[in-house]
Amino acid sequence: MRYRKMNKIDVTVSSLGFGAMRLPTLGSDSQIDEPKAIELIRYAIDHGVNYVDTAYGYHGGQSEILVGKALKDGYRDKTYLATKLPVWFVNKKEDMDRLLNEQLKKLDTDHIDFYLLHALNRESWQKVYNLGVLEWGERMKEKNLIRFFGFSFHDDLDTFKKIIDAYDWDFCQIQYNYMDVDYQAGREGLLYAYNKGINVVVMEPLRGGRLARPPKDVMDLINSYKIKRSPVEWALLWLWNHKEISTVLSGMSTLEQVKENIEIADKAEVGILSQEELEFVEKLRLAFLGRKAIDCTQCGYCMPCPYGVNIPRNFFLYNEGIRYDDWGAPRWEYNYSMREEERASNCQECGVCETKCPQQLPIRELLKKVHEALAQK
Structure with a gap:
């Protein structure tokens, strides 16, 4: 496992983080296969992963409980624990305290290392900002209930920059992969946060698994290249090639996935890919982009539809x-x-x-x- 030191805060995190939103289940999403899930998380920690990310709503509210159990027997002391405030349930100031206290109980811990405002967009940010969430976060840090304060994000670049500029955040979490360089925060947002000294955690490195299972024409392109790597390895190494990224979260649901990602993470160095290899990843991106059946440029000139069709x-x-x-x-x-x-x-x-x-x-x-x-x- 390789590690990266975060800006401003005295923390060194594993290049690979464990995302607890795609744990093995017994049927429905809320029925986590507890023995298997605990095995995955502990295996990852035993092999160097020290950042575990969950959230209030993952697996129908069961993920935090499972993570709390997985971090017993000394594993909590080996791990930086991250979870998120479900801002959609925050309608008054008191909701923030209630939800955090509930999460501390579910996780069976006295503090959370990395606490995020979950999935901020323009509307939810304005709501919690008006309710005083920044001052509340400061108080929680003073009480040692949370150590570092940040946010995860799903909206456009302008909104991302406004949120970044609103506070001296410890970290943020964005969706980023070689297909999403111009999506949501994107590459420009990554650089914007990094240049302001804000640590960046990456989610959706495989775009929900789609980059791990490319269609045949893209897979043929991968197989034809002189350097033999799996689709997962290309995607992860492309991310770890960035100095601006602190850790990459992967939602792993099988032991094989955990082992594969840990093996790749042992190569997670800035500059691991040559310019030629970066150009090859760009070819992969263009190959994906070329696979579209409707030549819509998303210009929006057709809108608004008189009947509301988007x-x-x-x-x-x-x-x-x-x-x-x-x-x-x-x-x-x-x-x-x-x-x-x-x-x-x-x-x-x-x-x-x-x-x-x-x-x-x-x-x-x-x-x-x-x-x-x-x-x-």
Whole structure:
């Protein structure tokens, strides 16, 4: 295992962190296979991982309880523990104390090392900021209930910069991988935080596992390269090549995954990839990007739809399914996250959007294709 010293704070973390959101289960997401999950976490710690990340809502609220059990028998003293305040449950100041106390009890610990405001976006940030969350965080640090204060993030770059500039954060957590260099905080956000002395933890290094299971044409490209590495190794080494990244979280659900990631992490040095190898990873990124069936540039000129259909988002989800040959996440968002009026199925075929599209796409016909692919089967 390789380690990296964090900025400003006297902490050295393992390059690989254990993300406890994809633990082995017995069926439903909230039924964690306790013996197997504890085995994974302890194996990782025994082999050098010293950063374990969980959250209030992971595995239907059971992840924190499981992590607390896994860190008994002396493992808590070997580990930096991270969890997150579910800001969607914070509606008054008292909620912050109540939720933190509940988490301390679930984790069976007297303090949390790395405490994050979970999944901040523009609206949730403004809400908790107005409720005094920054002052509250300071008080919790003074009481030694939390050691370091940060946030995880899912929104656009401008919002990320505003949150970074609002406080002297100890760390932040962003989604980042070789496909997401221009997504959410992206590469620019990574550099922005680092240059302000804020430590960066990376989540979704394999984009929910999609980069570990590339479609055949991308896999053929990987296999044809002179240096033989697995898709996982290319993705992780690309991240660890960055000096700006403190640790990379991986949600591991099998012992084989833990062993593979630990083996790769032993190579986790800044500059591990040559310029030629970095150019090859860029070829992989472009190969993925080239796999899209709808040539939508996401310009948004077709919006607003008179009936509320989110045309760019529908096309984005369809292209994601094609790009990674994985329809699970796009179908879930289409059926359970998007409002009904936003879905492709709500198209009334008025044709207004087609008069505005610079690409001259047959939007009405394409929306039918999107609904056919993404509707709940």
